[in-house]
Amino acid sequence: MRERDIVGREGRFIAEGKVVLNVLLANPAFALESLLVLENRLAGLTGQIKLCPADVPVYCVARDVMDTIAGFPMHRGILAVGRRNDRRSSEELILAMPDKALAVVLCGISNHDNMGSIFRNAAAFEADAVLIDETSCDPLYRKAIRVSVGAALKVPFAREGSIEAIVTRLQSAGFEMFALTPSGMTSIHDAKPARRTALLLGTEGEGLPKSLLENLQTFKIPMSANFDSLNVATASGIALSRFSRFSGF
Template sequence: MAMHMAMEVDQADDPRLQAYTSIREKDLTSGHGARFIIEGKVTLETALRRGRFKLESLFLAASRLEPLADLLAEVPADVPVYVAPQDVMDTVVGFPMHRGVLACGIKGEIPFPANFLDADAKTGGPSTLLMLSGLSNHDNVGACFRNAAAFGADAVLMDGQCCDPLYRKAIRVSSGASLWLPYAHGGTGADMVHAAQAAGYEVWAMTPRAKAQTLGTLRVPEKLAILLGAEGPGLPDDLIAAATPVRIPMSSGFDSVNVATAGAITLAHVFGARESP
């Protein structure tokens, strides 16, 4: 991308920057024509080289234009790149944007878990899903996506109570994984569990309950869905009862870890079992 193709902006109220205005308070990810904001070089690089979502525009601090020249060469010709002085960018965004790198993406249609499983049914071979129910914390959702990507999960399924993995912070915490890893979002946790089982997946409901089977004693099935509940309350009784309850062994007197950590431990165990000869 030639440097002269960047469009300079010197007014914070420029209508072309509307998507970037006060992004801390804005929810762009819901509703018709939903968009999302990408922040930072690492996630922009992921979006350009691996992402599955269309970019609508880029917004850079002027000081970042030259250092990012090689990456900007990969921006599609129909995606405008707006460049502003740092103080103008900070005013538009609503807080100091030290990274100086933003992009706006088009969310498009995200399927419900049942529809996703119907459309992407695998014909053979091992498959691992990470399923999330009731996770409303952006950091935890982002971390779960990062763990799913690291340990070879094929997709992440979320019920409608989960927050959107395309929130700015969730994308950043996921290290960009939510920009390329397939996912589905919506409906109830029960619908999600039943859809996975109907598609041939064994569902492990992760819980600290003493009567649950211990991770490591179970055979890893060809098609496995690992189900995690919200930090604090965990999974509700009906979802645990509908699946195979599984617990991670821990020291006496301590029975839980962060939900993303629990997911990482379980995913790593499954990944190792699948990699073993």
């Protein structure tokens, strides 16, 4: 069974492993549609299965059946099909954010590992939402969910429209934009987070569009001039640790 035959239809996605399943069951914005469990994992999932709605089928299978369905060895032994009920637009998410808020804005993030890691960091530093442009990849892709340790099922997000449209909406809602780029004007160590802060991150290769950077305040993480820039997920961690309410600033 191929992931693309399941996902993308009515907000469906594949979740792997117990940790991710727990996040899925705990968040009413997502629904569990079915569960496929390796026979030797069943006993350890009694609590989770009790939480499943009565109409959710739980299939318990032998290893060869599971590996055949997955198409590769499924070491985790737990595969869930989930559905996303939260279909709020980026505009609705922005309206729903608290007065003091931290938003993460992503432009052109095409690597699922990076997407998952950014969500993990967004959850760790309690970002209120992740707003993703239409050129970025889907945070509900199986690998992105796994790398996020379930954070992709925890932090509210919307993925739609152009980066320019997202930025305009945030600015209208009183968000101060902090665009992170190696050529940024101000050091992140000198940046003062605003009451409503939006952290804007682009691809590792191309970076953020020049036309966009010209109209925003830009920040950089000071580092060696002799080495390739940081991984974008690591950069998100550094910036979020600085801008989150946990920093004490």
